[in-house]
Amino acid sequence: METNKEEQLEWGPTVWSHLTALRDRSPLIQCITNFVSMDLVANTLLSAGASPAMIHSIQEFSDFTPHIDALYVNVGTLSPDWLPSMKAAALLANEHRKPWVLDPVAAGSSQFRLNACLELLLLKPTVIRGNASEIIALSQAGIDMGPTKGVDSCHESMDAVEAAKFLAEASGSIVAVSGAVDIICSIKSITHGDRLVFVHNGVPMLQKITATGCAVTALIAAFVAAADPLHAFDATVSALSVFAIAGEMGMELAKGPASLRMHLIDSLYGLDQPALLSHINITG
């Protein structure tokens, strides 16, 4: 897609300053995430400059959660005993004015999962990031369960623009949809106003590595943690763009999904300003 060079010039310094803030501040991110994703999430956060802690036992929250910089909640391998932990951590994060970010993995796959995601949405996540099928399922909750392919999307991200707008207005959260084009949206938000931004970076092979979506949501938590709360929208755009650019750079060296996973982490760790500015592709 054609992009206006002036838009890139505007976004380049913004994204770079968010990445620099993250590297300087090294925020502590509490992650309550699925078993499949734990390794990639922790390594993504470390390579970006954040400090991950996979702490999901409710008994530890009163000591630990007040000291975090952000909370990440992911329902990928949800079971009834984990849901109270997720809610308790979100409540504590809110009480201590820490941002928290929700990944509604496979939200439309079962009624239990959908209800759990809706209960978590009521606790006002700062950002919700899902693939198109997940965001559509949440926006249509109570109307139609719709088609589902489990954790993978069976919709294009651009099919979810209206769903993202609806969910952003209904929840008050920033809503991000990942895909060939990542969409970041806030509607009538007191803090962020009406915004709709498109990130065109990334490579299709990212879908062939499990939990890259989980990893980019964790990265959003880290970027938001390192930013001024008033800049959470730009921090979300920055996280999606940086992760997808690391994917593009990793792909130049990769032979397939396994080596892309390694080069993705290395590229995120080594991403410098010239490489960021030459790859960045954001509109809106």
Ligand SMILES: Nc1ncnc2c1ncn2[C@@H]1O[C@H](COP(=O)(O)OP(=O)(O)OP(=O)(O)O)[C@@H](O)[C@H]1O
């Ligand atoms: N067709 C595509 N072209 C380019 N980049 C893509 C494409 N599809 C996804 N991506 C990128 O891959 C990353 C993961 O997004 P994806 O939509 O696959 O998440 P997900 O379905 O939640 O994944 P998972 O459930 O495995 O964690 C994002 O950075 C996104 O921008």
Ligand SMILES: Cc1ncsc1CCO
């Ligand atoms: C494969 C898978 N199943 C539940 S969570 C997960 C990781 C990608 O979301």
Ligand SMILES: [Mg+2]
């Ligand atoms: Mg996902």
